[in-house]
Each structure stands twice: as C-alpha cells, then as structure tokens.
Amino acid sequence: MALIVQKYGGSSVADADRIKAVRDRIKRTVDAGNQVVVVVSAMGKTTDGLVALAESVSTTHAQTFDEIAAKEREIDLLLATGEQVTIALLSMALQAVGQPAIAMNGTQVRVVTEPIHTRARILYVEPVQIKAALALGKVVVIAGFQGVAIDEKTGLPTNEVTTLGRGGSDTSAVAIAAAIEADICEIYTDVPGILTTDPRIVPKAQMLAEITCDEMLELASLGAKVLHPRSVEIARNFGVQMCVRSSWLDDAGTVITSPRIGTGSLETLEVNRFVEAGSIDYDQAKIALLQVPDRPGIASQLFKSLAEKGINVDLIIQAVQETEGVNDIAFTVPKDQLHLAEVVTRSLEIGASSIAVDTNVAKISIIGVGMIGRPGVAAQMFSALAASNINIQMISTSEIKISCVINASDGETAIAAIQKTFEVPVQLHQRNIGLTENSEKSPSVRGVALDRNRARIAVQKVPDRPGMAAKIFEQLSEQNISLDMIVQSQSDRDVNEIAFTVAIADMTKAETALNQVATTLGYGEVSCDSGISKVSIVGSGMIHQSGIAARMFSALADTGINIEMIATSEIKVSCVVRDHQAEEALKLIHQEFNLSGDSIIEVPSALKK
Ligand code: ADP
Ligand code: ASP
C-alpha cells in the first residue's frame, strides 16, 4: 500500500465528464490498495475568468501601494472560489460511486502561509486532518492554490484567505505530499509529461522519460509552465518523489529525479534556508567589449569563434545601452585561456569601441533553490558587498544562483561579508563541483523554454560606485517584485546601465518604485519595454561542452533575430528577443539542437477549442 498524492490541473477537470474520468482514475488507484489525497485546480479557465471579472469592476488603476494591497486581498478571496467548486464536485462524484471522500479547502486543512496576498509562500501544512480522514478510508480532496495566512504576532493561523500565485496548485500538491510524507506526488495534466519544449508551439516536441530537479527548476522558472517552479523546489528540499503524467492516457510520464536527499524543515516549508552555499572563483579573467553595434550576429560571431578554439566561456552578459543603440558585452574565461581568448576577440572585426581585459577579478556566488522568487536575497547580497565598500563589476543571475564579478583584491572581504550575511561557508570554487556522475552523459540541451510574460526595465546613468545595485534592488524587493537576468553593463564611462527583466504584471509597480528614488540615488531615466520575450536553453550536460551558447546565438543570427540581452549560468543560456520574433526563435533553437521527435504531441485541451 502506498500513500499517493494526485494533482489534477484545470484542463483535467474542465467539465463534468472530465471530473468523472478523474474520479475513475482515483477509484482505480484506491482499489489497487493505495491511500489517495487529491489536489485540484479550478475547472478549465475559471481562474482567468475570475481575474477578468475583477478587472472589469475595478478599472480605475490602483494608485498607491496601500490601494494595491487592499485590492489584492479581495482578489485572493475571489480566486480561491474556483478551486472550491472543483473539490466539492469531485468529492460528490466519488461518493456517488461508493467511494467515501471528503473535500477540504486550504483553511480547513490549514495550509498555512505568509500573510501576503496573491503570491503567498507556504509555511506549513497541518497533516492531522488529512491523516484522520485517510484513516477512515476516505479520499481527501483538497483545493490547490490557496492557503490561510498566519498571524505574525501570535504565530497562529487567521481566517484570511491567501493564494500562492498563478499555477500554484502544483506547489500545494508537493507541499501536502511533503507534510504527509507521501510516497509519490503525481501531477496529472494535458500533456504526456515533460517535453523538450511546449508542444503548442512545436508539435513534434519530444517526451523526456526523466529530468533532474535542477534542470526542471530552470525550465519551469524560465517559462515552461507545465510545473510551478516552487513545487520543484519543495520536491528537492524534501526529497518528494514526483512525476508528470497525462490525465487522458495511462503512459508512465516523466520522472523528476533528485540527486540529493531533502534537508528541509516541515515547520517552515517554503521559507527554509534561502542560501545553501557560497563560492568564490579566483581563476577567472574578464574580457569586456564596449559599444559594440547593436545588430544581429555579433554575439554569435564572437562566441562561435571562441568555441571553435575550445575556449570555455563561463559568464556572459550583454546589455543594450538603450540611449546609444550599442551593446556592451562582457564575459569571463578561465585564466589559462585568457590569452587565446583575447587574441580571438581582437582578431574579429565587430566594431567595438574598445576591448578591455582584466585578470584581476574574482567571481563570488551564492547558491540556493530557496531564493526563487525571493527578490530580497539579491538585494541582501549587493548590500552586503556595498557595506564592505566593494564595487560590483558584473552581475549575473539565474533563479537559483547570483554571481558578482568583483576586483580580486576584494575577495577576502567579500567572503567575510557573504559568510556573515547568509551564515553559509564560502568555498573556493572547484570546477564541476556538485555534479552527479551522470551529468557528463546528460544531453547538453534538455529543453527550450519561452517566457512571453516578461518586461525589460533599464535604469540609465547609474553612478559607478559601490552600493548602487543594492539600493536599486532594495526598492524592488520592498515591493516583493522578483527580477531576473540582471545585467549591469561594463562601461568605460563613469555611469552604468543596469537592466533586468520582471514579470509584465509587476512592470508598472517596479517603474513607480524606481522613479520615486531616482533623484535621491542620482540615476537617470527608468525605461520600460514590455515588447520583449525571453527564450532559454537548459541542460546539465552543457557544463562539459563548449560552444553551446554560440550555437544558440548563431541559430538566431542566421535568421536575423537580434539578441537584446544575454545571461548565462552553468546549465542555462537565456536571450531576450523582440516578442514578435519569440516563437520563431524558440522553433529555430529547438531545431538547432535536434530536439524534435517523430510524432506529433496532441494537447487535448488545446484541440477542444
Ligand atoms: P495544468 O492546468 O494541468 O496545471 P498547465 O497549463 O499549467 O496545466 O501546464 C501544461 C501546459 O504546459 C501544456 O499544455 C503545455 O502547453 C505547457 N508546456 C510548456 N512547456 C512545456 C514542456 N516543456 N513540457 C510540457 N508542457 C509544456
Ligand atoms: N487555478 C490556479 C490558476 O489558474 C492555480 C492552478 O491552476 O495551478 O493559476
């Protein structure tokens, strides 16, 4: 007998017939001798409908942060109704075939969250009620996506309904699985499993029999909405077995493998340690190309030439200087390859105003899955460095890692600052640390993701002195705005441009927050651009192969698609492109890495329309 959590997404419970099909699967699982807890989403597109309704009655734009907060409370109350419809119907459907069942909403179970609306994190899930119902032979049907806020003063749950953020029922399911120590958490959806990319854009995307938690975390946070990234984070922290399967088929689906044993505490589920480790790498040298003309093919030409010579480029950042229509590109390479890299770079005619080489740099990084969606962590890192008077030359972020290039002579001070702030050891970086034996065999590109939901914000004319990045990101973290692809351009002027991407929904809020302090902090204009998309490749085998990024850039350049920003981490490369070219970009990249299969993946919920 196993204890199984099954989560069914919106399309899997879209109408009465689908609910009955889900009921039959649950019944089969119980009849096979298992205990089952079910987590469901709202039916079909219910949540979208409720969001639209909310907008239709409150068209006046929310002005102040307080007004926004007041509205967000009511939005949660509204959106949480969607899931309640499904739990009641599914439980009744089970009861009607003689299967005892009980429906519970987030408050009844006590899925206790932070007191934050529309994006609350789960603190803990009370297992008592669920276990009691299971002991009575019932199937427990729980509303996903919702919780109840904690009272920060008493530490007890209140009656305030919260939601976890769109797509959050995956996270509810895995959190519940962790709390009741389920044997497996099965996510049922409208695709046969995790695919190399979204089959709605590339119908011949291929099924993956398995994927590592690390890769899935990146893919999910880079736009593959098949899983809510925070669910993968919990699975990894708590060692929850997880798989993704189709609710239409009986196929095995995709297993999400985790090389690590979970170390999380069930008392503070989603707010465990933010940062797991720090590292410093002195074996880095930096090459910066200033004021490169902003046209397609530049990055491709540069990184292809470096790859051809076997140069292992580590961190790449590229940011458009919006005011001047030029790019600054900077990258780091291992010191022993610097000479060759410099020769290659200088031999190319790409029109940079100057090329600067610096061997006196170090890269200091913090790593941790807990930093996903926690904008405060980056701000804290930048503040810690600023407080020690350390200037940050380059910044590169992924969802689970933040790296800053600094002057090597600041290395020891930086280590001390990071150790003190995050209470983690900072180790000397060793190449390929933390990789599993299998990663060498892993495909270099496992999947391609597209995020059309991002906007780019650029803060211009930022004075080049310690503390500026920290101050800027503090403003955003105070408003709980998550950002990624932070690129700080490397310039020979005494001002920098700092650009990053945020969710489109947060764009206006971010702009307001930054404009409020522009004069005090002494930077120039804040410009916003919602016409961008982010396309990314992910694969843990990338670490062992040079030239992967170059192939991605070439695939885009060959069709004249301009890359506006680049950010890389060990297992991913992301490019910002114009939104209208984004789907084409995704298809080209998928093709470049030969990821297509032989058959067409049908998405039943897409076919219905
Ligand atoms: P649910 O309602 O079951 O939670 P979602 O709509 O949230 O389902 O997620 C499933 C969708 O994710 C699929 O229909 C597909 O369009 C999309 N998707 C994006 N990237 C991928 C990928 N790499 N693999 C599978 N599906 C993906
Ligand atoms: N119903 C919620 C949404 O549409 C949560 C979910 O489906 O995961 O975002």
Ligand code: MG
């Ligand atoms: Mg979903």
